[in-house]
Structures are given as C-alpha cells and as structure tokens.
Amino acid sequence: MHLDHSHDGPAAVSADAVRPDGRRRALRIGLGGPVGSGKTATVAALCRTLRDELSLAVVTNDIYTREDAAFLLREAVLPPERITAVETGACPHTAIRDDISANLEAVEDLEDEVGPLDLVLVESGGDNLTATFSRGLVDAQVFVIDVAGGDDIPRKGGPGVTTADLLVINKTDLAPYVGSDLQRMERDAKEQRAELPVVLQSLRSEHGVTDVATWVRERLAAWTAA
Amino acid sequence: MSSAVRVSVDEPGAVGAPGAGGAVASGGRDSSVDSGIRAVARIRAEVDARGVSRLPVLEGEGPLAVRRVRSSGQEARVALVGAMSAPLGGDRLTVEATAGVGARLDIGSSAATIALPGQSERPARYDVRLSVAEDAELRWLPEQLISAYGSSLRMTTRAELAPGARLLLREEQVLGRAGEEPGALTSRLTVRCDGRTLLDQELSCGPGAPGGWDGPAALAGHRALGQLVVVHPELAHSPAEPRMLGEHAALTPLAGPGLLVTAVAADALLLRRVLDEAVRLVAW
Amino acid sequence: MSRATLLVLADGRFPAGGHAHSGGAEAAVAAGRIKDAAGLEAFCRGRLHTSGLVAAALAATAALGVDPLLLDDAADARTPSAALRTVARKLGRQMMRAARSTWPSPELDALAAVRPKGAHQPVVLGLAARSAGLGPEDAAHVAVYEAVSGPATAVVRLLSLDPFDATRVLARLAPELDRVAADAVAAARRVPDHGVDALPAASAPLLDIGAEAHAGWAVRLFAS
Numbered sequence: 010m011h012l013d014h015s016h017d018g019p020a021a022v023s024a025d026a027v028r029p030d031g032r033r034r035a036l037r038i039g040l041g042g043p044v045g046s047g048k049t050a051t052v053a054a055l056c057r058t059l060r061d062e063l064s065l066a067v068v069t070n071d072i073y074t075r076e077d078a079a080f081l082l083r084e085a086v087l088p089p090e091r092i093t094a095v096e097t098g099a100c101p102h103t104a105i106r107d108d109i110s111a112n113l114e115a116v117e118d119l120e121d122e123v124g125p126l127d128l129v130l131v132e133s134g135g136d137n138l139t140a141t142f143s144r145g146l147v148d149a150q151v152f153v154i155d156v157a158g159g160d161d162i163p164r165k166g167g168p169g170v171t172t173a174d175l176l177v178i179n180k181t182d183l184a185p186y187v188g189s190d191l192q193r194m195e196r197d198a199k200e201q202r203a204e205l206p207v208v209l210q211s212l213r214s215e216h217g218v219t220d221v222a223t224w225v226r227e228r229l230a231a232w233t234a235a
Numbered sequence: 236m237s238s239a240v241r242v243s244v245d246e247p248g249a250v251g252a253p254g255a256g257g258a259v260a261s262g263g264r265d266s267s268v269d270s271g272i273r274a275v276a277r278i279r280a281e282v283d284a285r286g287v288s289r290l291p292v293l294e295g296e297g298p299l300a301v302r303r304v305r306s307s308g309q310e311a312r313v314a315l316v317g318a319m320s321a322p323l324g325g326d327r328l329t330v331e332a333t334a335g336v337g338a339r340l341d342i343g344s345s346a347a348t349i350a351l352p353g354q355s356e357r358p359a360r361y362d363v364r365l366s367v368a369e370d371a372e373l374r375w376l377p378e379q380l381i382s383a384y385g386s387s388l389r390m391t392t393r394a395e396l397a398p399g400a401r402l403l404l405r406e407e408q409v410l411g412r413a414g415e416e417p418g419a420l421t422s423r424l425t426v427r428c429d430g431r432t433l434l435d436q437e438l439s440c441g442p443g444a445p446g447g448w449d450g451p452a453a454l455a456g457h458r459a460l461g462q463l464v465v466v467h468p469e470l471a472h473s474p475a476e477p478r479m480l481g482e483h484a485a486l487t488p489l490a491g492p493g494l495l496v497t498a499v500a501a502d503a504l505l506l507r508r509v510l511d512e513a514v515r516l517v518a519w
Numbered sequence: 520m521s522r523a524t525l526l527v528l529a530d531g532r533f534p535a536g537g538h539a540h541s542g543g544a545e546a547a548v549a550a551g552r553i554k555d556a557a558g559l560e561a562f563c564r565g566r567l568h569t570s571g572l573v574a575a576a577l578a579a580t581a582a583l584g585v586d587p588l589l590l591d592d593a594a595d596a597r598t599p600s601a602a603l604r605t606v607a608r609k610l611g612r613q614m615m616r617a618a619r620s621t622w623p624s625p626e627l628d629a630l631a632a633v634r635p636k637g638a639h640q641p642v643v644l645g646l647a648a649r650s651a652g653l654g655p656e657d658a659a660h661v662a663v664y665e666a667v668s669g670p671a672t673a674v675v676r677l678l679s680l681d682p683f684d685a686t687r688v689l690a691r692l693a694p695e696l697d698r699v700a701a702d703a704v705a706a707a708r709r710v711p712d713h714g715v716d717a718l719p720a721a722s723a724p725l726l727d728i729g730a731e732a733h734a735g736w737a738v739r740l741f742a743s
Contacts, residue, residue: 073740096742098539099676108534110613111742423720432596432715436722445572445721446695447565451552452543453723460724477601477731482550485731490595490604497599499724 026235028120035066035126036232037116038225039105039142041169042153044135047179047212049077051153052132054218055225056086063127063229066091066119068112072101072134091123101134102141109146116146128229138167149228151221155180160189163197171201175208175224182211271325271355274299278332280311280340280371288338297321299328302345310339315377317348324387325355331364334371334400344377347409347503350418352385358419363392367400379407379459379503382441386418396428399468402493403518405510407461409503410440410454417441417458426464426493433491434464457483457499459506465517466493475517484509486517524651527621528644529661531668536613540606541673541741542566542666546729548677556684559674563667563692567699569723571666573597574641575703576718578662579655580710581645587630587638593715594639600727602734604639606743612637618647626650655707659700667692673741 028034040048052067059065067087069077071094078094081087093115097104104112116129131147133140142150152173154162157180163170170176176198184191191209198207208220274297280288288311295301298321304312315330322328334340350359361380367373375394382388394402406424410417421444423437438460440448447453454460465475471492478486484498496513500506527533544562547553553562577590577597598604615637619627627650630638637643641662648658671685702719709717730743 073738075737096539096739098541098673098742099740100538103538107532108536108538110534110536110616111539111609113616114609114612425716425720431592434599435593435596435716435720436599437720438722438724445568447561447563447568447723450561450565451547451558452562452565452726453569455552455725457724477734479728479732479735482732483725483728485600485728487599487601487727487731489599489601495599497724497727499728 032125035120035129036229037129037131037147038228039131039133039147039150040153041105041133041136041140041142041150043137043158046153046155046158048132048153049080050212051177051179051218051221052130053081053084053086054212055130055222058218058222059225060087064125065128065130066123066126068093068095068115068129068131070095070097070101070104070112070132070134072097077132091119093119097134101136105133105142105146109143112146138169141168141172148232149174151175151177153177153179156184156189156191156194157187160194163194163201166201170198175206176202177221178207178209180211181209182213271323271327271353271359272297272321273327275329275331276301276315278313278342279335280338281335282337288340299330310341312341315342315344322359322361322388323351323353324359325353325357326359328361329364332373333366334368334373336368337370339372341374347379347381349381349383350386350388350420351383358387358389361388361390365394367394367396367402369397370399372401375404379409381409381412382418382420383412384415384418388418388420390422393425394427396466398429400466401519402464402466404464405461407459407503407506410458419443424462426466428466428491428493431491433466433489433493434495454499457501459501459503460499461506461510463496463510463513464493467519468492470494480509480513486513521652525653525657528648528651528653529664531672533617535617536610537665537669539742540610540669541743542669543726543729544670544673545677545739545741546733548674550729553674556680556688559671559680559685560688560691563670563688564695565723566666566670566726567663567692567695569721570726571663572699572703572719572721574666575659575662575700576706577639577641578645578648578658579704579707580718581642582648582653582655582658583707584649585710587642587646588633589715590642591634591638593718594642597720600730602730603727607639608637610640611643614640614643614647618643618650622647622650624650655704656700659703663696663700677740
C-alpha cells in the first residue's frame with residue numbers, strides 16, 4: 010500500500026526513499042528483540058559511536074512507559090530533541106509491523122524538526138521472537154538476543170532470528186555465568202540464517218558495539234550510493 | 236408575559252420561594268391552562284465618562300427579578316433574586332445580559348435555582364444570553380441549578396464575546412435535591428469569541444437521557460458537576476497549562492483564548508470547593 | 520456504496536493508529552470505574568452517546584462534502600480537553616496517511632496540505648469514507664463502532680477480560696450503534712442549511728477529566 014501514491018503533499022511517504030521536498034530521506038534501521046536483550050544499550054552505544062560522524066536520531070517504542078526514551082535522555086547519548094517515544098498500546102509488534110503510522114510520523118517529524126538526518130534508529134519495545142519490522146517502516150533491521158535468554162534461541166529460529174538483516178548475540182561476557190555455549194549459539198544462528206550476518210558482542214568489552222557500528226556504516230554507504 | 240406569582244414549594248434557600256404557600260395572584264399561573272410562564276430579564280452595563288460601569292437597563296419579570304448590588308469598585312453588580320420558584324415544566328425563562336464596550340459587569344444570584352415539575356408536560360426552558368463587547372468584562376457566577384425529581388428542563392447558555400472581551404463563567408448542575416433522584420436535564424454551553432465557537436458542549440442526564448449518562452464514562456454516580464470558563468485575550472498567546480484539581484476536576488486550555496475547568500463531585504458543597512479553588516487559580 | 524469497502528475502512532486492523540488508544544478506558548479502569556463486562560458496557564454506552572455521537576456527526580458531515588476546515592473548528596469547540604484534541608489530531612494524521620495510500624483523492628491531499636500535523640480524526644475519517652466512495656451513513660457507522668470497539672479491545676488487555684464477554688458487549692450495543700449513527704446522519708444533513716451549530720455537542724465529564732489525568736501518567740499501556 011505504500012508504493013502507489015503521489016509525492017505532492019506532506020505525510021504521504023511510507024518506505025519511499027525520497028521526502029516530499031525531493032531530498033533523499035534518512036536511512037532507517039530497526040532494532041528489535043526480546044525484553045532485556047540489550048536493545049536500548051546497543052542503541053545508546055551506537056549513538057555514542059556514530060554521533061560525531063553522522064546526523065542521527067532515535068525513535069523508541071516503549072511498551073507501557075517512556076523508560077527507554079528516558080534512559081537515552083538520562084545517558085545524554087543525543088540531545089533530547091533527537092529522541093522521540095512512540096506509545097504502542099500494549100502491542101509493541103503492532104506499532105512496528107501491522108500499523109506503522111505512529112512510527113512513520115515520529116520519523117518524519119524528527120527529519121522535519123532536527124534534519125537533515127543521515128540515520129534514524131527505531132527501537133522496538135521488548136517483544137517475542139516473532140516481532141519484526143515492516144519494510145514500510147525501516148530499510149534494515151537488527152535483531153538483538155542475548156546469551157542469558159537461553160542458548161537454544163538461535164536453534165529455535167523464528168522470524169527475528171532467521172530474517173533480520175543483522176543478528177546480534179549480546180552479553181557474551183555473561184556466557185560462563187549462565188552456562189550458555191557461545192559456539193553452539195553462533196553455529197545454530199548461521200545455520201538458520203544462511204548468508205545473513207551474525208555478530209557476537211559484549212558492550213562491556215573494549216570492542217563494544219564496533220561490529221554493529223561497522224555494519225551500520227556499510228548499510229548507510231549502500232543507501233547513500235543507491 | 237406578565238409577571239406572576241405562584242404557590243411556593245417548601246424549599247428553603249431556593250430562588251424566589253416566597254415563604255408560606257400563597258394564592259395564585261392576578262397574572263399568575265392558571266392551573267387550568269397547560270402553559271408555563273414566559274419571563275425575560277434584561278441587564279445592560281455601560282461605562283460612563285468616569286470609567287464607572289452603570290446599569291441603563293435592569294429589568295426583571297415574573298420569577299426573574301434582578302437587583303442592583305452595591306459595588307466596591309468600578310464594576311456594576313447585579314443579583315438575580317428570583318421572585319418565585321422557577322422554572323417549572325412549560326416555563327420559558329430568558330436572561331439577557333450585555334456588557335457594553337469597556338464595561339465591567341458582575342452577575343450572581345441570591346440562591347440556587349430549582350427546576351421543578353409543573354402542570355405542563357412540556358419541559359421548561361431556561362436560556363441565558365450573554366454578550367460581552369470589546370474590552371468589556373463579564374462575570375457570570377450564579378448559584379447552582381438543581382434538577383429536582385420529576386422536573387424537565389432544557390437549559391442553554393450562550394456567550395458571545397467581541398475581540399478583547401473577558402469572561403468568567405461558572406455553571407453548576409446538581410442532580411436531585413438531597414437523597415432524591417434527578418429530573419431530566421439537558422444543558423448546552425456555547426462560548427463564541429470573535430465570531431468563532433470556542434466551546435460547545437452539552438450534557439444530558441436524568442430520566443430520558445441517552446444511555447450511559449450516569450456510567451463510568453460520564454458521571455459515575457456523581458451528583459454535582461460544574462464548569463468554569465475563562466476567556467481572556469492573554470490566553471491566546473500564553474495558554475493555560477493543563478492540570479488536575481484533585482481526582483475529579485481538570486483544568487484544560489481551550490483551542491483559543493480560553494480555558495475550562497470541568498469538575499464532578501458527590502454533592503454541591505464539594506463541587507463548589509473545587510470550583511472556588513479554580514477561581515482563585517484562574518481569575519484575572 | 521460498496522459494503523466490502525466499508526469493511527476495509529471499519530476493520531480494526533486498518534493501519535491508522537487506533538490500536539494504541541483505549542478511548543479513555545485505561546483511565547476508567549485505573550479509577551475503578553470499569554471492573555468487569557458490565558462496567559465496560561456502561562462505559563461504552565456513555566461514550567457512544569457523547570463523543571461517539573459527535574464523532575459520527577462530524578464524520579458524516581465530512582462525508583457529505585462540507586468544508587473540512589469548518590468541521591475541524593467545530594471539533595475543536597466540542598473537544599474541550601487539550602489532551603483529547605492532541606489525540607484526535609494525532610489519530611487524524613495517521614488516518615490521513617492510511618486513507619491517502621488506500622483511496623487517494625484531491626480532497627484528502629488538500630486537507631493534508633493545510634493540516635500537516637493532523638485534522639481531527641472524525642473529519643479525516645469522513646473524508647476518507649468519501650474518497651472511498653462511501654456515504655455519510657457509512658462514515659457514521661465506522662465512527663460509532665470505533666467509539667466502542669476501541670475501549671472493548673483495550674479492556675480485554677487491561678483487565679484480562681474474557682474476549683467473548685467483550686464481543687458480546689459490542690453485539691448487545693449494535694442496535695444502539697445503528698440509532699446513534701442515524702441521529703448523527705440526520706444532524707449532518709442539517710449542516711448545509713444550518714451550519715455547524717446544528718452538530719451535536721454531547722459531552723461526558725469523566726471522559727474529559729480522565730483524559731487529562733491519563734495524559735499526566737508516567738506509566739501507561741495506552742496513549743489515551
């Protein structure tokens with residue numbers, strides 16, 4: 010439904026690459042994954058890493074609070090006007106997949122108010138393994154799981170694990186404490202995902218969010234070149 | 236249209252209850268005729284050369300008696316004192332009050348107005364028409380309207396404001412006297428400012444009202460409700476901040492140079508307490 | 520009119536943002552005013568005859584082709600709660616996006632151009648119905664149904680109410696929905712001759728008060 014409409018007015022774009030004023034819009038990357046897997050921490054780390062080289066903004070989709078937005082504000086990873094919270098009515102997956110209108114408006118308002126932007130990160134509310142972003146909302150999506158959630162999650166698959174453009178297995182530093190087998194998780198993930206990339210990360214390590222940031226830069230280069 | 240006296244009801248404190256039941260006097264309600272009283276009160280304030288507001292028009296009629304009240308400042312003050320209990324079924328009462336350019340007019344009432352059942356099957360009508368000219372100020376702060384069991388009243392309050400006019404308006408509806416079921420009441424409040432409608436809201440309650448009027452969306456068992464409207468040109472560029480006044484009252488900016496406090500309460504006393512606080516907060 | 524087109528517009532999954540809103544039910548649940556299916560029914564009935572009627576009349580009038588900006592002003596005057604005006608415009612903007620994608624029309628484009636941050640949702644809904652080839656009766660029916668289906672869905676989530684109970688509430692209200700929609704259309708048809716003052720202005724005090732309270736909460740499931 011987002012392919013066959015005109016550009017001659019505001020608020021018409023969905024996944025279109027061009028804004029109503031003719032400029033190419035920002036790349037939109039979604040970050041999804043179960044509750045507590047480290048989505049917000051990954052977003053915060055990405056902001057700290059990329060904010061000096063890119064113009065970026067964040068949309069959070071909290072489930073019943075504005076806590077994720079509040080966390081990002083408190084951590085001061087971006088100026089407050091670059092962070093917007095969308096309320097999801099107890100249904101976080103609906104807001105990023107089935108009815109993306111509120112998120113699209115949040116993204117467009119950010120571009121209008123603090124743009125031009127290179128990148129908008131859209132963080133979903135913590136949900137289950139089936140929650141994925143609509144292609145009408147984001148250009149690429151990252152699915153974040155963590156080792157503490159059980160090392161059988163990659164094997165179990167599900168739309169997030171198998172189809173996300175990047176799978177992040179987070180909190181690798183905790184693996185010894187929760188008895189998770191990192192090699193097995195990585196092997197299972199790669200089996201589920203064929204050619205799609207997998208990153209194992211610990212935000213507590215010196216390497217931190219580097220691999221995800223590199224992947225984001227590659228996506229942005231491809232987006233800008235397209 | 237002539238003034239009338241009617242047998243009073245035993246209602247201490249009610250507007251116009253003249254004491255012990257009197258006989259129907261000349262010009263009064265004839266119980267054999269199924270029609271109510273028509274009465275109009277007219278009030279007009281104009282400012283004189285010294286900046287003092289005068290009352291060139293001050294006319295009451297029938298149950299709508301009006302009295303000049305001594306004023307400490309430059310404003311004109313009027314009290315509606317009601318010469319009998321009204322409105323009854325079939326009555327048609329109208330109050331027209333105007334504050335001319337630059338005038339300041341303050342209107343109150345001496346006691347609550349009680350809508351009572353009458354001989355007529357038809358509902359009573361009570362229409363208030365307020366008009367505030369440029370740079371004028373009107374305070375419309377009558378006592379409560381009580382909708383007694385068996386009564387039926389359709390009330391409309393319409394305020395027309397010119398640019399720069401100021402208004403402080405309070406309405407309170409009490410559903411039933413103590414421990415009594417309410418009558419049928421529909422009340423519409425419209426405030427127009429510079430030709431544009433700033434507020435238009437209607438409340439219906441009691442027998443015959445659309446379903447759910449006493450349910451969790453509307454009144455939820457509360458028996459008193461009130462509105463306080465403030466219109467002031469300054470509110471156009473610095474709108475009021477929304478805020479709660481306790482659990483059952485909220486102050487909200489309107490889409491224009493005004494604000495509204497909406498409150499519900501268990502009874503008239505509790506309601507007045509909240510609205511008095513609101514007046515202190517918002518009156519200029 | 521196409522009955523199937525009406526179903527597309529009325530579908531709760533029509534992507535216009537409604538899922539994030541409880542229509543005041545979250546505030547009423549928190550205040551203890553809705554505890555069960557009976558409370559939900561009373562709430563829905565009250566909402567139907569007040570803001571539901573007003574929304575339906577606005578939608579029906581917009582569907583008739585009356586100037587949507589006049590109706591937008593009329594909606595402002597009939598929505599004293601600032602929180603509810605914000606919600607109505609937000610949902611109007613979301614409805615506008617979905618409608619322009621689904622049933623593009625110059626009338627929708629024109630309203631979107633002058634109200635880029637959103638017109639009141641019922642006005643946009645009515646114009647969407649018009650763009651879809653539907654009439655005022657259809658628009659009014661969608662509006663009255665939204666007035667009760669939103670709270671019903673929300674209360675299922677908020678109270679873990681049996682979904683069959685909630686659906687039975689909606690079914691029981693159906694004849695009343697039809698009557699209110701008919702009243703709304705009758706009011707809408709008076710507007711061309713008598714202006715927007717002919718539109719109903721029914722209000723529900725606790726919806727307005729609850730909306731203002733809810734807007735101040737730090738923790739909530741629904742946006743309104």
